Structure formats: C-alpha cells, structure tokens
Amino acid sequence: MGSFNDFAIVCQALGQTQSRLQIVALAADFLAALGPEEAPAAARFMVGRTLPQGAEKPLNISGRAIWKIVAEIAGAADQGEEIFAAATDFGEAIEMALRLRPDDPEPTLTIAEVARRCAEIAAFEGRNSRRLKLDALRDLFTRASALEGKYLTKILIGEMRHGLSEGLMLEAIARMAARPIAEIRRLNMLEGDLGRVVERLRAATPIADAAPPSAGAPEATEARRSPAIIRNADRAAETVTAASEAPRPLRPMLAQPAANVAEAFRILNGALALEHKLDGARVQIHSGPFGVRLWSRRLNEITPSLPEVVETIGRLEGRRAILDGEVIAIDPAGRPLAFQDVMRRFGRVHDVARMRMERPVRLFVFDLIGLDGELLIDAPYERRYAALAELADRAGLGRAGRILPASVAEGDRFYARAIADGYEGVMAKSLASPYMPGARGRGWLKIKHARTLDLAIVAAEWGYGRRHGWLSNYHLAARDPARGGFVEVGKTFKGLTDEDFREMTEKLLALKLEERGGVVAVRPEIVVEVAYSDIQRSPQYDGGMALRFARIVGIRTDKHADEADTIDAVAAAFDRQTLKPLAAP
Ligand code: AMP
Numbered sequence: 001m002g003s004f005n006d007f008a009i010v011c012q013a014l015g016q017t018q019s020r021l022q023i024v025a026l027a028a029d030f031l032a033a034l035g036p037e038e039a040p041a042a043a044r045f046m047v048g049r050t051l052p053q054g055a056e057k058p059l060n061i062s063g064r065a066i067w068k069i070v071a072e073i074a075g076a077a078d079q080g081e082e083i084f085a086a087a088t089d090f091g092e093a094i095e096m097a098l099r100l101r102p103d104d105p106e107p108t109l110t111i112a113e114v115a116r117r118c119a120e121i122a123a124f125e126g127r128n129s130r131r132l133k134l135d136a137l138r139d140l141f142t143r144a145s146a147l148e149g150k151y152l153t154k155i156l157i158g159e160m161r162h163g164l165s166e167g168l169m170l171e172a173i174a175r176m177a178a179r180p181i182a183e184i185r186r187l188n189m190l191e192g193d194l195g196r197v198v199e200r201l202r203a204a205t206p207i208a209d210a211a212p213p214s215a216g217a218p219e220a221t222e223a224r225r226s227p228a229i230i231r232n233a234d235r236a237a238e239t240v241t242a243a244s245e246a247p248r249p250l251r252p253m254l255a256q257p258a259a260n261v262a263e264a265f266r267i268l269n270g271a272l273a274l275e276h277k278l279d280g281a282r283v284q285i286h287s288g289p290f291g292v293r294l295w296s297r298r299l300n301e302i303t304p305s306l307p308e309v310v311e312t313i314g315r316l317e318g319r320r321a322i323l324d325g326e327v328i329a330i331d332p333a334g335r336p337l338a339f340q341d342v343m344r345r346f347g348r349v350h351d352v353a354r355m356r357m358e359r360p361v362r363l364f365v366f367d368l369i370g371l372d373g374e375l376l377i378d379a380p381y382e383r384r385y386a387a388l389a390e391l392a393d394r395a396g397l398g399r400a401g402r403i404l405p406a407s408v409a410e411g412d413r414f415y416a417r418a419i420a421d422g423y424e425g426v427m428a429k430s431l432a433s434p435y436m437p438g439a440r441g442r443g444w445l446k447i448k449h450a451r452t453l454d455l456a457i458v459a460a461e462w463g464y465g466r467r468h469g470w471l472s473n474y475h476l477a478a479r480d481p482a483r484g485g486f487v488e489v490g491k492t493f494k495g496l497t498d499e500d501f502r503e504m505t506e507k508l509l510a511l512k513l514e515e516r517g518g519v520v521a522v523r524p525e526i527v528v529e530v531a532y533s534d535i536q537r538s539p540q541y542d543g544g545m546a547l548r549f550a551r552i553v554g555i556r557t558d559k560h561a562d563e564a565d566t567i568d569a570v571a572a573a574f575d576r577q578t579l580k581p582l583a584a585p
Contacts, residue, residue, distance in 0.1 A: 054299030
C-alpha cells in the first residue's frame with residue numbers, strides 16, 4: 001500500500017531538487033514502486049490534480065474552507081495573520097497551523113484512500129452536499145500529519161509548486177515504463193489524463209518485484225522497472241494505435257492566433273484551407289454501435305444536454321465515427337445567438353426539452369478524427385477533410401463554410417465576407433497537418449476580427465453602491481508559459497448582469513486564496529473573454545501592458561485557465577496596433 005506520507009516525502013524532495021533529471025527520476029521511482037491501483041492517482045496528485053481530467057464534477061473546495069477546517073482542528077484561528085505572513089505558500093501555512101496541535105498524528109492515510117475520498121467529495125449532491133463535503137474534508141485533515149496536510153492542501157488547490165510540470169511527469173512515466181517519450185506523449189494525447197496513461201501502462205498486474213518507495217532519497221535515481229510494467233506498456237502501445245471499442249474522448253486540437261490571412265499564408269507556406277470560425281462551443285461526437293455520445297472541449301460528457309445533436313448524428317446509423325465540430329445556438333429565424341446562449345445548453349440536465357424549444361442548437365462539423373474503428377489523427381487534414389465531406393454530405397450534417405484560397409487576396413475576400421456575415425473570424429488550417437489532440441500547434445491558426453482576449457481572473461474586489469456584497473471588479477491576467485503562472489493586464493467590472501455578478505461572486509469565493517484590503521486573490525480557474533479598445537504601456541502592471549476600456553463579453557466555462565491567452569499574445573496584439581499597415585505593393 002502506498003502511504004500518503006511517502007507521497008508527501010517525495011513531494012518534499014521534489015521541491016528541494018533543481019535538476020530536471022532528478023525530478024524525473026524521483027517521480028519515476030516513486031510511481032514504479034506503487035501498485036497499479038495507486039500509481040494513477042499518485043501521478044495525478046503529483047501535478048496537483050485530484051480527479052481524472054474530464055471528471056464529471058469538480059471538487060469545489062476553496063482555500064477558505066480548508067483554512068477554516070484546519071484552524072478549527074489545530075486551534076489556530078487567532079494566529080492566521082502571523083502564519084500567512086511567515087508561510088511561503090498556502091500549503092505551508094496549513095502545515096504550520098497543523099503543527100500547533102499537541103501531537104502530530106501517526107500517518108495512516110494511503111494514496112488510494114485519499115483518491116477515494118476525493119472522488120466521494122466530488123460526488124456529493126443535493127441539499128446536504130456542502131456539509132458532507134466539509135465533514136469528509138475535516139476527517140481527512142484530522143488524520144493527516146502536518147506534512148501530509150501540506151500536500152493534501154496543495155493537491156486540493158492544484159498548486160504543487162515543486163517544478164514537476166505535466167511535461168516532466170510524462171518523462172517520468174516514460175522512464176517508469178521504459179518507453180520512448182514520444183509514445184507516452186501520444187498515449188497522453190489519446191487518453192487526455194495522466195492517471196489513465198499510467199493505468200494503461202500498468203494495467204491490473206501485481207508488481208512482484210517492486211521495491212519499497214525510495215522516498216526522500218534524491219540519490220536513488222535508477223528507476224525500478226519491473227518486467228510486468230514493460231509487458232503492460234507493450235500492450236498499451238499496441239492498443240492505442242487502433243481506436244478502442246468503448247468511446248473515450250480525445251483532447252481537442254487547439255489553435256494559435258495569427259494576425260491576418262497574409263500571416264497565415266506565410267506560416268503555412270500557402271498550403272492551407274480557410275474555414276468560418278463559428279462562435280459557439282466545441283463538441284466531440286462519437287458514433288458507433290453504442291449509439292451517439294458527446295463531449296465538451298473540457299471533456300465533460302454532454303450527451304443528455306443536446307438531444308437534437310444526438311438525433312442529427314443518428315443519421316449515421318451507428319457507423320463508427322469520431323467527429324469534431326462546433327455547436328451554436330440559433331434564434332427562431334435561424335440566426336446565430338451569442339456564445340453565452342449555447343453555453344446555457346451545455347451540461348444542463350434539467351428542463352432539457354424546454355430549453356431545446358427555447359434555444360435550439362445547430363451542429364457544424366469541421367474534422368473527422370476516426371472512421372470505421374480507425375483513428376485518423378496521423379492522416380493529413382486534407383485527407384481527413386475529404387472523408388469528412390463525404391460522410392457529412394451523405395448524412396446531411398452541416399459543415400463550416402470553407403475555401404482553399406489560391407492567393408492572399410482571395411483569402412482576404414473570404415475573411416471580409418465572413419466578418420460581414422457575423423462570423424467571429426476564420427480558421428486557417430494547414431493541408432498537411434495531422435490532428436494533434438490537445439496540442440496548440442501551427443497546424444491551425446485562428447484569425448479573429450474582434451479585439452478580444454481570453455483571460456483568467458486572478459483576483460476580485462468587493463463592489464460598492466449597486467454592486468455592494470458582490471465581487472465585481474475583476475483582475476484579468478494572461479498566462480506566462482515561460483515563467484509559469486499568470487500576469488495581470490487589466491481590470492474590469494463591465495459587461496456582466498446582476499445575475500452574472502451573483503453567480504461569479506459565489507464561484508470566486510470558492511476559489512479564494514486570501515483577502516487583503518478588500519481584494520480577494522483567487523485560484524486562476526475562471527476564464528473570461530474580454531473586449532478592449534486598445535493596449536497601453538503601463539508600468540503599474542508586471543507585464544508592462546494594460547488593456548484600456550476592458551469589458552467582459554463572455555464567461556468561458558468551456559475553457560481551463562491553462563487555455564487562457566498568453567502574455568505573448570497580448571504583446572503581439574500590442575505590436576499589431578502600433579505597427580503601420582503595410583503599403584500595397
Ligand atoms: P479559441 O476559442 O479562440 O481558442 O478558438 C478555437 C476554437 O474555435 C475551437 O476550439 C472551436 O471551438 C472554435 N471553432 C469555430 N469554428 C471552428 C473551425 N472551423 N475549426 C476549428 N475550430 C473552430
């Protein structure tokens with residue numbers, strides 16, 4: 001049994017290690033020594049995830065709730081201020097508080113148990129769910145040693161801060177299974193969850209020759225790979241090349257921004273298609289003998305919410321296919337409605353029939369990821385699209401409008417018409433590009449008309465006047481992939497309705513990390529689409545840039561914070577507005 005204490009010790013050691021190689025080796029050793037029922041959870045925990053990606057319901061535990069429980073258990077309520085001033089992060093503050101207990105409990109938690117409790121906490125429903133969640137959490141923290149409490153907290157709030165990114169975890173898994181990293185990355189693309197990758201590689205074979213965890217011993221760098229792990233890895237590698245029987249969603253391919261059609265031509269060497277960019281919500285559709293199943297961009301299953309899409313795909317009569325597309329809401333005259341309207345349909349399980357009448361949706365497909373049991377992700381876009389067109393046209397499925405432009409001028413005309421017709425912009429797609437699940441490569445470029453950015457909310461201020469009692473001024477931040485974390489680029493309280501403020505306040509409080517002078521710092525999980533007039537240089541912001549006249553135009557519940565726009569995208573938008581348009585030749 002993998003003890004949670006060993007897990008905490010390894011995390012501690014990871015935090016003290018600078019070397020990437022050692023980090024990978026430590027994590028690989030630890031996973032290899034765990035049983036197949038615990039290694040998947042440990043892999044998720046190590047990168048700060050409690051549940052499998054795409055889990056139906058999130059845990060919804062706030063930092064504030066954790067602090068309240070721990071302060072009560074440890075009698076630390078009066079010492080909060082000193083503790084937070086002394087601690088380097090929230091996890092450490094919890095550890096310090098737990099150390100105020102007269103005795104540190106003997107560690108008895110196991111990794112499997114923590115994983116099970118997390119799943120239970122997420123699943124609580126109904127009127128008493130809040131109380132049940134807090135009771136379960138209190139039980140876990142009461143039993144946890146101070147060190148265990150520190151890492152339990154870090155997992156729950158998703159901030160490990162020990163330098164083990166998803167990328168390094170994939171390297172650790174590759175080392176554990178003695179497989180090439182490329183194969184593990186591919187498996188991760190297909191599975192969309194680190195735990196499931198480990199599960200696949202480890203299957204349910206007992207590992208007879210596994211060594212006990214070499215926790216806390218950075219010098220133990222030789223991964224202990226058992227023959228059983230290697231056998232399972234072989235099997236996993238074989239099976240992922242064929243599309244598996246039970247439908248499992250793949251991560252959707254993502255797009256990078258491009259300034260205009262001319263830039264897309266340059267990047268893609270002129271070999272591209274242009275498609276309308278529909279302002280709706282992404283949907284991945286699996287059809288087969290099992291029926292029709294739908295997943296959102298975040299890999300939540302949404303089949304029951306969109307019966308009209310299920311019916312449309314029913315026209316494939318059970319033919320095996322995996323389609324990628326966009327769903328938009330339409331008004332009674334068939335005109336597209338705003339993004340927010342389609343999001344109201346996603347994930348809804350009550351009143352589906354009524355909502356279907358009020359806000360019907362329409363599906364447009366733009367890619368074919370699998371057909372007749374075969375994955376097409378390695379086929380070039382051009383070939384996938386030919387198969388898609390044939391399939392869609394035979395079944396009468398709508399396709400996003402598209403051209404194969406012979407020149408920049410032709411592309412520009414398509415773009416201008418698209419904007420005039422109310423599309424959000426166009427997508428430029430490399431004809432030769434494979435489908436890269438989860439990747440934001442150069443195969444797909446998005447050319448958007450509006451000046452909007454998708455930004456994460458990292459803090460919020462209590463409102464006054466009409467907005468009294470609501471968190472209403474939001475600090476907006478772009479992702480900083482180079483240094484990790486987020487960089488603030490502006491603030492706004494504009495664009496939301498009273499109802500939105502109320503909902504947003506609740507959501508933000510659940511993500512609260514700390515509060516100082518009326519500013520509530522939150523875990524960056526909520527992404528909003530922000531329109532602005534222009535970007536200015538600003539010494540007040542760390543990134544040196546600030547959005548002017550920022551206004552929220554949509555709450556992107558379909559996006560994770562790690563899909564927010566980057567600080568580089570903000571800088572590129574800044575450069576674009578300062579560059580003079582090129583003179584015509
Ligand atoms: P963004 O959300 O701005 O990163 O843009 C990418 C999103 O545009 C995708 O995730 C899709 O939901 C959406 N989209 C709309 N039309 C298309 C299209 N023709 N091809 C690919 N994605 C599209």
